[in-house]
Amino acid sequence: MKLPQFSKTSKLKISPGSHSVTTSNGRQHTSQSVVNRWLATLVSMATSDDCPQNGQEIVAQTSTCKTYLSLIEAQPFLHRLFLIDFTVEAAHTVLASPKVSGDSLLMNLVEKVRQAGVVGAGGGGFPAHVKLAARADTLIANGAECEPLLHKDAVLMETEAAALVRGMQLAAEAVGAKDIVIGIKGKKKHAVEAATEACKGTNVRVHLLGDYYPAGDEYDLVYEVTKRLIPPGGIPIQVGAVVNNIETFINIAHAADGKPVTHKMLTIAGAVNSPVTLRVPIGTTYRDVLGFAGGLTTNDPVLTIGGLMMGQTTDDLDSPITKTSTGVVILPRDHHVMERKLKPAKVQAHIGKSACDQCRYCTEYCPRFLLGYAVEPHQVMRSLAFTETGADYWNQWAAMCCSCGLCTLYACPEELFPKEACDDSKAEMRRKSLKWTGPTPDIKPHGMRDGRHVPIKTLTRKLHVEKYDLPAPLYSGKIEPGRLVIPLKQSAGTPCLSKVKAGDRVSAGQIIGETAPNQMGAILHAPLAGKISGVTEQQIILER
Ligand code: SF4
Numbered sequence: 001m002k003l004p005q006f007s008k009t010s011k012l013k014i015s016p017g018s019h020s021v022t023t024s025n026g027r028q029h030t031s032q033s034v035v036n037r038w039l040a041t042l043v044s045m046a047t048s049d050d051c052p053q054n055g056q057e058i059v060a061q062t063s064t065c066k067t068y069l070s071l072i073e074a075q076p077f078l079h080r081l082f083l084i085d086f087t088v089e090a091a092h093t094v095l096a097s098p099k100v101s102g103d104s105l106l107m108n109l110v111e112k113v114r115q116a117g118v119v120g121a122g123g124g125g126f127p128a129h130v131k132l133a134a135r136a137d138t139l140i141a142n143g144a145e146c147e148p149l150l151h152k153d154a155v156l157m158e159t160e161a162a163a164l165v166r167g168m169q170l171a172a173e174a175v176g177a178k179d180i181v182i183g184i185k186g187k188k189k190h191a192v193e194a195a196t197e198a199c200k201g202t203n204v205r206v207h208l209l210g211d212y213y214p215a216g217d218e219y220d221l222v223y224e225v226t227k228r229l230i231p232p233g234g235i236p237i238q239v240g241a242v243v244n245n246i247e248t249f250i251n252i253a254h255a256a257d258g259k260p261v262t263h264k265m266l267t268i269a270g271a272v273n274s275p276v277t278l279r280v281p282i283g284t285t286y287r288d289v290l291g292f293a294g295g296l297t298t299n300d301p302v303l304t305i306g307g308l309m310m311g312q313t314t315d316d317l318d319s320p321i322t323k324t325s326t327g328v329v330i331l332p333r334d335h336h337v338m339e340r341k342l343k344p345a346k347v348q349a350h351i352g353k354s355a356c357d358q359c360r361y362c363t364e365y366c367p368r369f370l371l372g373y374a375v376e377p378h379q380v381m382r383s384l385a386f387t388e389t390g391a392d393y394w395n396q397w398a399a400m401c402c403s404c405g406l407c408t409l410y411a412c413p414e415e416l417f418p419k420e421a422c423d424d425s426k427a428e429m430r431r432k433s434l435k436w437t438g439p440t441p442d443i444k445p446h447g448m449r450d451g452r453h454v455p456i457k458t459l460t461r462k463l464h465v466e467k468y469d470l471p472a473p474l475y476s477g478k479i480e481p482g483r484l485v486i487p488l489k490q491s492a493g494t495p496c497l498s499k500v501k502a503g504d505r506v507s508a509g510q511i512i513g514e515t516a517p518n519q520m521g522a523i524l525h526a527p528l529a530g531k532i533s534g535v536t537e538q539q540i541i542l543e544r
Pocket residue numbers: 355356357358359360361362363377378381411412413414415416417418
């Protein structure tokens with residue numbers, strides 16, 4: 001490989017937006033020809049046939065700069081060549097070594113985020129580094145937080161707004177976004193104030209959202225912020241947007257400083273004495289945090305992990321808190337909502353088959369239908385009446401349902417289960433590899449969309465949880481349970497393989513799980529120092 005014409009200890013520093021180069025002896029070069037020479041040298045190193053990373057992502061140390069970005073645009077295969085404070089010696093080590101790997105000393109943000117195990121913290125669990133490898137003109141922080149009774153995103157904005165803005169700026173640089181937006185409901189006044197203050201003097205702006213459910217659905221949020229509609233069945237990047245939860249951006253800022261994801265912020269609400277928002281080590285069980293919420297007010301608790309509308313229902317208090325937990329709402333088993341949720345699927349389908357009068361309320365309130373998509377839950381309900389004939393066709397009306405639950409828990413006057421019918425239909429479509437085959441007219445929001453928004457207060461009343469609608473202030477003390485149950489699957493993609501075995505001692509932040517090579521997933525780290533007391537295919541048990 002051709003070596004550059006500079007000393008091996010030379011250091012290149014290019015400030016964002018400038019066209020000057022400072023070498024390690026402190027000399028500043030402003031001549032464009034010198035800058036170009038450096039760039040040409042680095043490019044020739046990166047593109048050399050001998051370079052083991054030729055054509056792949058090239059590592060980098062800190063940040064991007066406009067000079068490089070223009071070069072990158074001219075060299076598409078090098079679009080991840082982010083080099084600042086890049087020593088030629090390091091360039092040799094990284095680019096010339098046949099053993100080059102992701103462990104190299106130099107890392108770009110995407111790699112740092114991957115190494116830190118950052119995933120969508122709002123419940124989705126999509127590995128954040130995959131989204132950061134895209135190119136987009138708009139970056140949105142989803143702070144809508146519409147699940148009734150949950151408040152962790154508002155608390156995070158109040159307490160870590162500076163980290164949120166920094167994480168967004170770093171992410172925006174990585175994807176090339178110019179419009180950087182925090183979406184927050186106007187009613188969350190303290191969060192709005194903190195975010196607005198943190199945005200001062202930056203290129204990040206606050207966009208106020210209406211107080212309706214589900215303003216946090218990505219399709220809805222992207223439309224509200226950009227007026228662009230995601231293609232049916234598509235994702236935000238298809239309209240030039242990258243969307244992440246508030247906490248994900250904060251974790252990206254921490255990842256840039258080399259801090260892995262080891263803790264999770266969540267709200268404990270419902271049938272507890274003092275609802276609370278707290279930050280706990282991943283793997284803490286719900287039982288372990290009940291004391292911080294003043295204990296239960298029911299002897300027969302049922303949990304909805306992730307919230308009443310879209311959460312998973314369980315009565316297992318020993319379920320672990322993961323990277324995607326946003327909160328839990330606990331209700332007595334005989335609460336009306338719990339009675340409905342706990343009805344066996346067969347019973348839900350049987351009642352729907354006999355009682356659905358095709359009134360269409362479920363469709364008329366469906367937020368995806370109101371945005372103009374072909375989601376019609378009343379048609380899906382018809383499929384309950386069929387066996388083979390017609391089922392595939394009717395089921396397709398669920399293809400673009402986001403499982404928000406509004407049709408079941410708010411719209412249906414008969415208290416039937418259209419959301420559950422849609423979930424079943426989507427599962428059946430996946431099994432049969434069926435995609436939407438119906439008409440695809442130009443998508444246009446319904447004329448009544450704004451008038452049919454369901455305010456959170458109205459939804460809270462309909463769910464019969466007004467008495468639980470209380471603040472959940474931050475508990476700022478340290479929480480360090482004696483035993484953590486760490487699931488090996490905490491993200492979209494494939495589960496991790498354990499890197500530890502029973503008897504191993506681990507330090508806080510040490511990698512304990514990784515996906516197989518070339519598989520999408522997220523690295524797992526030990527949240528606390530301790531001893532591994534057990535490893536199964538599903539989880540790692542860590543004891544302090
Ligand atoms: S709202 Fe209820 S009764 Fe009316 S069509 Fe939908 S599922 Fe049937």
